[in-house]
Amino acid sequence: MGSPDALIRAAVHRISARVGHGLADTAAELAVFAKDAPERFRQEWELFQEEVREEAERLERGDSSPVASDADSIQGPTTESPQQVIDRLRASVADLSQRIEARS
Template identity: 55%
Template sequence: MSAPQTLVQAALNRLSARFGSSLADVAASLAVLAQDAPERLKREWELFREEVELEADRLENGESVQSEMDVPATPAAGADPQEQIDQIRAQVARLARRLEEQA
């Protein structure tokens, strides 16, 4: 081979090697996602069910509408401080659990 032919052949070899490894990486990533998908769907379903149960409890108790991410509503005058603390702790636990599940 002449020098230009050698360079062209070398460039083609390197390009095919790079594209081949890139395609292999993409295929491996897709395989991992496919394996993790059922577990992730299960976690999301469980989280959704938990949120629905909490929302149903909230509606039954007549509590005000409030997101988990919001600051707790100002308690009514004379509300039990220990109950307020327990509610805040429960909210922190829910948020921590959601963060762990997303990681």
């Protein structure tokens, strides 16, 4: 082994290298996120617009089963059984998941 001074310098260099490497990784992740952010925003915006169009069509048809928001499904009175609500929500989640995957 080397002298205590050399060991301390070596430890400082290794710590600096590891911290620098971690910062480089973080910077790279942020760069990827910043690059992907506009595309993700565009996809979410398109999905929102599609949901609004579907809701408008539902309202024009006079459909009595609205697409429930989280607040609506918790607060609003309903004639559906709990299992029917769960099944409907699962179907909605599956549909949204498929749409998002199709756009990726």
